[in-house]
Amino acid sequence: MSRSRTAWVVPTALAFGFAFLYVPILAMVVFSFNNSRLVTVWDAENSPTLKWYGALLHNQQILEAAELSLRIAVLNATGAAVLGTMVGLVLARFGQFRGRTLLSALTTAPLVMPEVITGLSLLLLFVALEQSIGWPAGRGVTTITIAHITFSMSYVAVIVQSRLSGFDDALEEAAMDLGARPLTVFRRITLPLIFPAILSGWLLSFTLSWDDLVISQFVAGPGSTTLPMIIFSKVRLGVTPDINALATLMVLVVALGVIGSTLLLQRQQKRLLRDQQLAAAGD
Amino acid sequence: MSAPARSKAEPWRDAGLEPYVRIAGVSKRFGDFTAVDEVSLDIYKGEIFCLLGGSGCGKTTLLRMLAGFEQPSAGQLFIDGQDMAGIAPYERPVNMMFQSYALFPHMTVFGNVAFGLQQEGLPKSQIASRVADILDIVRMGEFALRKPHQLSGGQRQRVALARSLVKRPKLLLLDEPLGALDRKLREHTQFELISIQEQLGVTFVVVTHDQEEAMTLASRIGVMNRGKIVQIGTPHQIYEFPATRFVADFIGSVNLFEGQLVEDESDYVRVACPQLPVPVYVDHGVSAAPDASLWVAIRPEKITLERQQPDSRDNWARGVIKDIAYMGDMSIFVVLLPDGREVRVTAANVARKSGETFTWDDEVYLSWDASSPVVGSG
Numbered sequence: 001m002s003r004s005r006t007a008w009v010v011p012t013a014l015a016f017g018f019a020f021l022y023v024p025i026l027a028m029v030v031f032s033f034n035n036s037r038l039v040t041v042w043d044a045e046n047s048p049t050l051k052w053y054g055a056l057l058h059n060q061q062i063l064e065a066a067e068l069s070l071r072i073a074v075l076n077a078t079g080a081a082v083l084g085t086m087v088g089l090v091l092a093r094f095g096q097f098r099g100r101t102l103l104s105a106l107t108t109a110p111l112v113m114p115e116v117i118t119g120l121s122l123l124l125l126f127v128a129l130e131q132s133i134g135w136p137a138g139r140g141v142t143t144i145t146i147a148h149i150t151f152s153m154s155y156v157a158v159i160v161q162s163r164l165s166g167f168d169d170a171l172e173e174a175a176m177d178l179g180a181r182p183l184t185v186f187r188r189i190t191l192p193l194i195f196p197a198i199l200s201g202w203l204l205s206f207t208l209s210w211d212d213l214v215i216s217q218f219v220a221g222p223g224s225t226t227l228p229m230i231i232f233s234k235v236r237l238g239v240t241p242d243i244n245a246l247a248t249l250m251v252l253v254v255a256l257g258v259i260g261s262t263l264l265l266q267r268q269q270k271r272l273l274r275d276q277q278l279a280a281a282g283d
Numbered sequence: 284m285s286a287p288a289r290s291k292a293e294p295w296r297d298a299g300l301e302p303y304v305r306i307a308g309v310s311k312r313f314g315d316f317t318a319v320d321e322v323s324l325d326i327y328k329g330e331i332f333c334l335l336g337g338s339g340c341g342k343t344t345l346l347r348m349l350a351g352f353e354q355p356s357a358g359q360l361f362i363d364g365q366d367m368a369g370i371a372p373y374e375r376p377v378n379m380m381f382q383s384y385a386l387f388p389h390m391t392v393f394g395n396v397a398f399g400l401q402q403e404g405l406p407k408s409q410i411a412s413r414v415a416d417i418l419d420i421v422r423m424g425e426f427a428l429r430k431p432h433q434l435s436g437g438q439r440q441r442v443a444l445a446r447s448l449v450k451r452p453k454l455l456l457l458d459e460p461l462g463a464l465d466r467k468l469r470e471h472t473q474f475e476l477i478s479i480q481e482q483l484g485v486t487f488v489v490v491t492h493d494q495e496e497a498m499t500l501a502s503r504i505g506v507m508n509r510g511k512i513v514q515i516g517t518p519h520q521i522y523e524f525p526a527t528r529f530v531a532d533f534i535g536s537v538n539l540f541e542g543q544l545v546e547d548e549s550d551y552v553r554v555a556c557p558q559l560p561v562p563v564y565v566d567h568g569v570s571a572a573p574d575a576s577l578w579v580a581i582r583p584e585k586i587t588l589e590r591q592q593p594d595s596r597d598n599w600a601r602g603v604i605k606d607i608a609y610m611g612d613m614s615i616f617v618v619l620l621p622d623g624r625e626v627r628v629t630a631a632n633v634a635r636k637s638g639e640t641f642t643w644d645d646e647v648y649l650s651w652d653a654s655s656p657v658v659g660s661g
Contacts, residue, residue, distance in 0.1 A: 167388070168383050168385055170381045171385050171387060171388075173372070174379070174381055174386075174387075174446075175387070175398065177350060177372050177373070177377075177378055177379045178378065178399035178402060178446070178447075178450065179402035181373055189387060193388070193389060272388075275432040275433045
């Protein structure tokens with residue numbers, strides 16, 4: 001079969017794929033600069049305008065929600081990074097201990113668990129805990145953060161584990177052999193090696209928490225309304241242009257997080273490859 | 284098989300000398316699998332002791348027990364007279380060079396070598412000078428600021444060696460130290476390892492599956508099979524007087540025949556091998572039961588090819604040349620005996636001008652000295 005006759009297939013498929021994924025988002029971004037109050041009508045004379053972005057800055061409700069979302073996202077990312085790293089380390093470096101398969105399965109379960117079920121079960125847990133030991137008192141930032149950590153730490157664990165499995169087990173043994181105690185081995189060998197993975201996991205956890213709606217809905221209390229919850233409640237009353245602006249900003253934050261996390265891992269990979277080629281050339 | 288010319292003391296012959304490493308009845312079991320099976324072994328100061336065996340024979344497990352990464356299931360390990368039970372790897376007077384080298388990828392060559400000294404809490408200036416010294420010894424001084432992945436395989440090997448030597452351990456464990464190098468580099472590095480070892484006076488325990496490597500490096504070799512030590516001896520002893528059939532077969536290439544003792548005297552024996560037309564005559568006594576089934580091992584380089592039937596009542600066979608491999612310095616002949624058995628014969632290619640050359644399908648006679656065959660029952 002001649003190549004030229006099929007050459008159009010790949011670019012076309014690519015174009016359709018990207019269009020399917022990104023045209024809706026692009027439309028939203030474009031309409032966020034629309035001057036008209038009607039979301040679906042493009043006011044060609046006075047657009048583009050930044051007035052909806054300006055309006056956002058004066059909307060106290062949205063600013064508070066943004067601040068809350070940010071706080072939860074940072075707390076979540078940090079908590080998930082610590083716990084996820086611990087799980088990843090154990091899975092990658094502690095050999096075949098009893099219960100390893102169970103831990104491994106439990107780690108990946110939240111990744112595939114329907115959010116509605118995660119949210120509902122956490123809500124039941126929090127209510128039961130409050131009734132029996134009085135903590136957490138009511139639902140708010142604490143409960144949302146805990147809920148987010150339960151699923152974000154799985155991502156960190158998977159990233160850290162896969163990074164560690166790319167490194168020779170003997171590295172830690174070599175450090176120990178040279179006289180380093182276990183804590184020193186972790187601080188000077190393991191941690192520097194997995195740091196890019198932890199950072200990447202942190203960014204990913206941040207974005208996961210930042211745009212989570214379903215689980216937050218279940219475990220949020222009065223007064224703890226996150227940004228996605230505001231958008232969702234506003235949209236039910238009809239889409240307004242300022243929501244477009246807000247959503248555009250959120251997409252920006254998420255995109256930065258994901259791109260940053262990907263670049264971090266890629267840059268390491270590339271540098272390693274280039275240096276290896278250099279070394280091979282010098283042989 | 285040429286050992287480098289060097290004068291070697293033989294500390295294991297000195298009955299009064301305390302061994303530096305004493306392995307006493309050590310076993311290691313992983314579940315049902317016995318990796319190391321009641322190994323007892325003494326290693327003396329200044330030795331290069333090679334643990335030689337195929338994969339899965341337990342040699343690496345034994346090494347890892349010396350380093351402290353595995354605990355023996357039974358038995359005791361002593362290093363410099365001290366029982367090593369319960370002593371963590373970072374507290375042992377031992378360093379190890381890993382098969383994968385295990386260089387820390389995020390540190391420079393300098394950082395890698397300095398790591399061990401930093402753990403001792405030495406002052407910076409002293410660390411710098413000791414690192415510089417050892418890098419000079421392995422001729423890596425100019426690469427101190429490179430990262431490991433910017434080095435070639437041979438250079439990494441040197442850095443790994445420097446890193447394991449910089450703490451001046453009394454005992455260095457080397458796990459397949461040359462395994463990752465290509466052949467030419469390996470030969471060169473073998474001699475370098477020996478000279479560094481002599482220069483620093485460290486005791487080496489080397490694990491290898493490569494018998495040639497063991498032959499060149501070792502002062503003594505311990506051949507392992509299925510978790511047990513089957514023979515301990517100098518390279519010469521192991522090669523010339525293999526204690527068991529396994530050792531004879533594992534070390535170098537060898538022609539093995541089955542046979543029965545027909546004459547058993549204190550100073551000679553005759554073994555009848557069904558595959559050979561005449562008996563094998565050996566000019567030394569053998570301790571074996573009169574009707575025991577024996578093995579006879581004859582090295583390829585100890586067999587001579589001739590056109591005439593040897594005028595002797597033992598130690599020859601007749602065959603047809605089936606294959607010739609020209610190796611440059613020597614040729615390998617594969618000779619087919621009448622019953623289909625193949626015998627390997629090697630001959631040095633020195634006789635360029637003397638007319639005797641053999642070619643495919645030539646009928647030849649094989650013969651050997653009475654001192655050449657090794658006979659055993661194990």
